[in-house]
Amino acid sequence: MTNGHILGIETSCDETAAAVVRAGEQVLSNVVASQIATHWPYGGVVPELASREHLRAIVPVVRRALEEAGQSYHSVDAIAVTQGPGLAGALLVGVSYAKALAFALDKPLIAVNHLEGHIHAVLLEERQRGNREIGFPVLALVVSGGHTHLYLAEQRERGWTYENVGQTRDDAAGEAFDKVAKLLALGYPGGPVIDELSKHGSTDAVNFPPAHIKGRSRPGRSRRRVGADTPGMTFDFSYSGIKTAVLRYTETHNMQAAIEQRRRALAAMKSPKADDVLKLCDRQTLDLVASFQRAMVADLVGKTLHAAGELDAATLFVTGGVAANSELRQAFEREAAGAGLPVYFPSRPLSTDNAAMIAAAAYPKFLAGDFAGPELSAEASLPLK
Numbered sequence: 001m002t003n004g005h006i007l008g009i010e011t012s013c014d015e016t017a018a019a020v021v022r023a024g025e026q027v028l029s030n031v032v033a034s035q036i037a038t039h040w041p042y043g044g045v046v047p048e049l050a051s052r053e054h055l056r057a058i059v060p061v062v063r064r065a066l067e068e069a070g071q072s073y074h075s076v077d078a079i080a081v082t083q084g085p086g087l088a089g090a091l092l093v094g095v096s097y098a099k100a101l102a103f104a105l106d107k108p109l110i111a112v113n114h115l116e117g118h119i120h121a122v123l124l125e126e127r128q129r130g131n132r133e134i135g136f137p138v139l140a141l142v143v144s145g146g147h148t149h150l151y152l153a154e155q156r157e158r159g160w161t162y163e164n165v166g167q168t169r170d171d172a173a174g175e176a177f178d179k180v181a182k183l184l185a186l187g188y189p190g191g192p193v194i195d196e197l198s199k200h201g202s203t204d205a206v207n208f209p210p211a212h213i214k215g216r217s218r219p220g221r222s223r224r225r226v227g228a229d230t231p232g233m234t235f236d237f238s239y240s241g242i243k244t245a246v247l248r249y250t251e252t253h254n255m256q257a258a259i260e261q262r263r264r265a266l267a268a269m270k271s272p273k274a275d276d277v278l279k280l281c282d283r284q285t286l287d288l289v290a291s292f293q294r295a296m297v298a299d300l301v302g303k304t305l306h307a308a309g310e311l312d313a314a315t316l317f318v319t320g321g322v323a324a325n326s327e328l329r330q331a332f333e334r335e336a337a338g339a340g341l342p343v344y345f346p347s348r349p350l351s352t353d354n355a356a357m358i359a360a361a362a363y364p365k366f367l368a369g370d371f372a373g374p375e376l377s378a379e380a381s382l383p384l385k
């Protein structure tokens with residue numbers, strides 16, 4: 001029996017990442033090449049540039065991950081890669097490279113869903129801490145730049161199963177952070193800078209009404225029909241309204257000139273940090289940002305805990321880039337404790353995109369012999385099941 005050393009490769013969005021993880025729980029290396037500097041001037045990810053940067057970075061990033069793990073191309077037991085969801089051209093780079101590597105080395109190839117990866121980032125670190133007593137079902141909130149999805153997750157004999165019980169109807173939560181940062185000229189990505197700036201503003205200065213989701217939820221397959229006994233209530237999310245409300249606020253409060261001034265000042269800087277942005281923000285902007293973040297956090301926490309109660313979840317996972325948000329973590333910890341529900345997050349480096357989570361999610365598939373064939377293709381809208 002091997003030790004289950006899996007080389008994970010992740011290229012779904014704007015990070016080229018490779019990692020070696022042993023037995024789904026010991027991270028031997030975790031290399032992430034960020035493309036933030038490439039996309040920064042555009043205030044968001046430019047898909048064509050992302051593919052080009054992945055092509056440039058993939059070989060050195062994989063080589064470094066193997067070196068740091070004390071492994072070689074030949075010593076790893078399997079190669080795992082993100083199949084989707086994500087940007088088609090970006091995914092293609094990782095999938096083609098992983099397929100070529102697996103074929104040339106005659107190693108098993110394992111296809112991993114990116115969202116499953118985010119969920120396994122939590123499991124990986126809980127196992128590292130010696131926590132093997134996770135109660136089921138787990139309700140996992142995957143909250144990132146591309147997703148705000150709720151899954152009921154269970155471990156079965158031949159691996160994990162996931163049931164989608166809620167999702168955003170329009171923008172993802174991370175997308176709302178990024179778009180609000182862009183329209184206020186705070187830089188990219190928006191989440192980390194808004195997280196920092198919010199500490200300096202008043203959270204109740206601007207009132208954002210909660211998003212109303214029309215219609216009942218889609219029929220669920222779970223033991224209790226999703227939201228069936230609460231007409232009009234669903235576990236879906238919606239964040240395009242709050243982004244528009246922020247824009248409206250800047251227009252009705254004559255903030256445009258100050259925003260343009262900040263945009264020019266930041267464009268002249270090499271790679272501005274949150275502190276540089278802070279110096280360019282007046283009280284009105286800081287209050288707006290802090291109130292926006294508070295409203296986002298209240299909505300994410302409120303809807304997730306409501307779903308957890310309705311679905312009798314035993315454990316809560318909060319994962320994905322937005323799970324790095326400090327106010328979100330505090331609010332979840334406080335509210336989940338109040339509801340008597342254990343809540344787990346990945347550490348901050350494993351909250352945002354990385355390949356350790358891909359290698360960890362691949363391990364149960366490795367044990368089950370669930371391998372991909374040479375026909376494996378990248379799937380931009382791959383659902384998690």
Ligand code: KG4
Binds near residue numbers: 146
């Ligand atoms: O998981 P991730 O790295 O990539 C995707 O799969 O999308 O998530 C990136 C998203 C971005 O929208 C970014 O603004 C957000 O996560 N993010 C945060 C924080 N750190 C990253 N959002 C709020 N607070 C943060 N501290």
Ligand code: ZN
Binds near residue numbers: 114118144320321353
């Ligand atoms: Zn992600």
